[in-house]
Amino acid sequence: MHRGAATNLVSELGNGETIAAISTAVGEGAIAIIRISGDAALEIADRIFRGKSRPADFQSHTQHLGQIIFDGTPIDQAMLAVHRAPSSYTGEDLVEISCHGGMLASARVLEACLQAGARSARPGEFTERAYFNRKIDLTQAEAVIDVIRAQTDLALRSATEQLSGRLGDQFRNLREQLIEILAHVEAAIDFPEEGISPDSIEVVRGRLVSAVARIQDLLATAETGRILREGLRVVIFGPTNAGKSSLLNRLLGFDRAIVSETHGTTRDTIEEPIHLRGIALRLLDTAGLRSPESRIEEEGIARTQRTLATADLRVRVLDGSVARPSDFATGADELLILNKSDLPEHEDWKSTPAIRISCKTGAGLDKFESEIFQRIGGEKLNAEHPLAINARHCVHLQRAAAACDQALRAIDEQATTEMFAADLREALQMFDELLGGGDEDAVRDAIFSQFCIGK
Template sequence: MSRLTSDDTISAISTAIGEGGIGIVRISGSKAIAIADELFTSRSGKRAEAILSHQAVYGNIIDPENNEIIDEAIVLIMWAPRSYTREDIVEIHCHGGPVPLRRILDLTLRLGARMAEPGEFTKRAFLNGRLDLAQAEAVMDVIRAKTDASLKVAVGNLSGRLSEQVKSIRQSVLGMIAQLEAAIDFPEDDIEEATAADVAKLINQVKSQLASLLATAQTGRILREGLATVIIGKPNVGKSSLLNALLREKRAIVTDIPGTTRDIIEEYVNIRGIPLRIIDTAGIRDTADVVEKIGVEKAKELVSQADLILLLLDWSAPLSSEDRSVLELLSDRRAIVLINKSDLPPKLELAEVERYSEGRLVLKISVAQGEGLAELEQAIADIVYSGQVGQGEAAFVNNLRHADALRQANDRLADAMATIAAGMPPDCIVVDLRAAWEKLGEVTGDTVGEDIIDQIFSQFCIGK
């Protein structure tokens, strides 16, 4: 689809696949009202074109070819431009079974609509100026939010919190460009030098604002995608028990037999608003068992990809060669060392563990007794938020595309500072500033290419 809104009328099922109390078929475009007129008969006899905007009307969906009643329904019409896409929209709220939904969708297609592409409703909202690109991307973040904190960040970005900050920074850069271009029009040396000095101060202010935004990128990404957390340790140290305790349900099999967990178990768990994508791995040890060996190798591979490692040791046993092998896997990875079974008589040398841990946080816990788990959750929250703003009203950069554009804008501003320091003329500074201005525009979609737009909306679900 081009950057200009298509004249096609689109239709799709906008509710999740499967059985439900209510299902919704959504139609958007110039033919939406006419299609509704053809297939909907209200109990009051009111035609679709006579229904007021945002008024719900009860009636039947009827196949115009044979007058067969397909389903009872409530039809909601939203006249342009007061709609999600800023086009005429019809929503048909029927029973949420796959058969009535499919029959109604087929009717809309027969009557002149075409099947919507993934994300095409939101894409039209963007192309028609209702949402900028950052807000449009936040729509899927709202849908996919895994915790209240994730949802709060997504809703903030949907409401324009991030976009407003980026647009403000972009306006500041545009102001600098205007100052320099004025100096170019009046090329006295003292004016150019004074203008360059003023711009340098403004660039430092903008770079500080960008630094504050970029400081939220790691936390924002974790809240959006989840903190990839791997539980490792030797067999029978309590890894599966820890997973069950964090999930507050018995998800993994727990026995006294070493090597019970051979495959990888992955679950999402909410830790103080942070979505942990937590992975329970096979116990790491030398083994002749072919299946268990595959699990051990997979566990080692996951360690290299994890955002956080939870390494378990046994308080009731001396540090073994297997424990040392696991500790050596940490290398430069972010990790918390957990000494489990702290309710049992101690046999582990804490000083030796701390020496191997290389300054990482070491916590004593007892999964069986539920001791130390609150401290573990707080430690995870401290790592994620890193002393920055938590779940307040600040904007979060939670998207890798946004973070990359902001970093590149920051680099172009650094280039501008270097150009000023080198005593280059104002038109050279303008080149760098305009490059920064364009990179900032990629966040909101003002300067992004059509191929990027298509790629972004292709990741949406059909019907949104």
């Protein structure tokens, strides 16, 4: 399914229906917004709105005060805004009703819209219609989700950059570059008597090498994208009663985990989000490592081992006031913390490189946070350009790069022009799918299903 067919897709997918939904969060608030989009949006607004004039007569991008009527009775005073096609979020006639934010009031306004002929919108259907009406590409639709889910200023900045179309523009530029190369090659296929001169082959090779380099530059942002969207998993582990749960509570600023002198208090893995200098982290407190004394504790320790395998950073917490364990060893990928610095340090630890903290007094926590920030490359993340690809982009770019590499091998091995062109077409297909012009309906459905109703 190609973007050229997008004009008829909304009618095909939604049977030309006009949709409505509450676009603001459920609950009490100052204002609730109900959206109506589709060919009959203004007609439905005429049926439920009473003001100085009819919504069908309103100019685009204006709003008007009036009352919402349901079953012949006024149910709320509201502002009604009209955005006429194609200059609206969805590309269709779009009406937005701003009523009072009570749960009952907004529900009644929506009910009035549905009774007047609208259908309840599916999750993400407004943005889906914007996509099919060419208001946005698939990367921008994904960016809407990222804006909503952003946990830090850096993540929000990255999502906003993508929403502006900058990432899609980079994909389109690469696609155009490959099209130019393919056109040059296919001319040789259509006119075999002319062929491709050695000089032209070198030009084609140079352009293709340049395209691969640009693809690799984009792929290099994948890890940054994962960190911005998901946060880094920081796993706190170590023996029982070393202060792991106390450290979690200190970092969070409230008592999330139970702290006790009894060994083995923590059984389940506890996960909580924090922001460290603009970077989202997921802190995981785990069951203490020792010889288990019960089946429950044994399962808790097994969960600790599984959690450690998924960590971006492992923080080992030990008690610096007691002797060093005989089997002590720390890996290069671990951050060693000696807790209880408010007590005299045991001589076993005197020459051990570690960050010394006291969860009781808070001493050393600033240094600990600075070390985490350095370990995760926080300075680099904050300094980098915020545009970063996601997992779907990564898969398609890797396939595009592989197809381009295969095309370069075809040049080196003096393969047929047809084989070279086939590799380029495969790379182009990847960029079509990145922008939403391929045939991957399931992918599009998965993206839009992540939206809330009303978006």
